[in-house]
Amino acid sequence: MSSQEKRLAGEAAIRYVEKGAIIGVGTGSTVAFFIDALADLRDQIQGAVSSSEQSTAQLKKYGIPVLDLNATGPLNIYIDGADECDPQRRLIKGGGAALTREKIIAEASAKFVCIIDSNKRVDVLGTFPLPIEVIPMARSLIGREIVKRGGQPVWRDGVTTDNGNWIIDVHGWQIADPIALEKDLNQLPGVVSVGLFARRPADVVLIGDRLMD
Template identity: 70%
Template sequence: MTNEDGKRRAARAAMRFVEPGMIIGVGTGSTVAHFIDALGERRGDIEAAVSSSEQSTRLLRQRGIEVVDLNATGELALYVDGADECDPQRCLIKGGGAALTREKIIAAASRQFVCIIDPGKRVDVLGRFPLPVEVIPMARSHVARQLVLLGGQPVWRDGVTTDNGNWILDVHNLRITDPPALESAINQIVGVVTVGLFAARRADIVLTGEAD
């Protein structure tokens, strides 16, 4: 089974959580694109979607799914998104697609967070994938110095601007044995918008797209 097969299988499996009349939170990335394809096949069943990125908004609208603002919906029943890494406690690293802030907002506003990944994203300890941190542009150097003090090696993702108009630092060489503590510490750095650790609000269910 290829990674693409695993992504497609996980995305299709997430459809079992979609109920008629739902407004669904939809994440970003290649695995989520398969989920959006599946949603499009049942677009008559769902009321609308809340999107975490301009990219996903375009895909949803191409498939005839209305996209609405989170401020108009209240709490969502379901959020479906992928991840760059997932540990055995369902803590995640997200943000490879630079949509981490909107993803974190929608996850926080949802009763159930279903994460869909191919089996290669499973790890025992988070940190092999560089940890994305969204920063206010003028704070980039300051935040980078603070991240070095936390033991990481931050690299500016040059040429990338988030949908919120901010920049991304990718933090290498971390072994994240206490994800909630590191998430809290990085979020306290002045100039950080948010960090791509989903530990305080981790996934409720992880579908790995394996054959069984």
């Protein structure tokens, strides 16, 4: 059911794509279905701004131009998945280690459409470990700060982000105030980006082919 919902969500997001637009494109298995569907519209859009090398390769495979955000300026629409989504459309993202570029594109976009399957819908964020991208030399420092805040940091050993950094996954948090936690963690020296999309949540959430209530 999960794979079917992902496919339905990816295909349903096509209805938000406008003719002549530049599309912000996220990362992950659900987004891969969206890119498959976007291939049929490649002659009707200007191109895409991609959040990862993985998505860039898939877009280029279909002949969809991949553009630089510095050159495009603000985007009308960003399509991406999530690892968790709460009732206020606040998200945990970063399971695919692309959270920093995803957060940049989301911030640059007027509308953020999040596409998920029903397993990603939660009442309180935190069951999925919270990814934090860190400068490598800050890994232990950030780990100690997380422990002070009641979290259990686990280094995602062997994973380097597209930006050349490392990921710490934080277990054991039930995140009642994701905006406050996002702000707090962002202040720690060595943190590049936090996988909480709370200050800038999704505008629209599709679970399969239906809108989340």
